[in-house]
Amino acid sequence: MNEVEFILIAEIDFCYWALKEISGQLGTSPKSPIEDLIDKSTGFYKEKTDQIQKNGEELIKRIIKNKTKLNIDSKRDKEFLKKILEIK
Numbered sequence: 001m002n003e004v005e006f007i008l009i010a011e012i013d014f015c016y017w018a019l020k021e022i023s024g025q026l027g028t029s030p031k032s033p034i035e036d037l038i039d040k041s042t043g044f045y046k047e048k049t050d051q052i053q054k055n056g057e058e059l060i061k062r063i064i065k066n067k068t069k070l071n072i073d074s075k076r077d078k079e080f081l082k083k084i085l086e087i088k
Contacts, residue, residue, distance in 0.1 A: 008066040015059040015066075022052050022059075057084055 001009075026049070039045040060081045067074040 005070060008070055012063050012066050015063045019056060019059050022055055025052055053084060053087065057081065060084065 036045075039048075060077055064074045064077050064081065067077065
């Protein structure tokens with residue numbers, strides 16, 4: 001394995017780790033129903049989920065790009081990206 005391959009694999013690993021971290025952000029909810037209502041009425045919740053979705057999309061695209069460079073099958077990643085894009 002040469003240095004470029006090592007860097008591409010490390011970036012793929014980082015992207016998967018970052019996806020795990022942002023998926024954890026989706027699971028965190030406000031502490032009370034009142035906070036939830038405030039977030040929804042001000043649009044904060046939508047902005048937050050839109051940003052998380054955008055970050056996830058970018059990470060998956062980087063994974064696909066690096067896997068393509070390494071000739072690694074990225075079929076599952078492409079399917080995941082397609083599902084994320086359908087949500088928009």
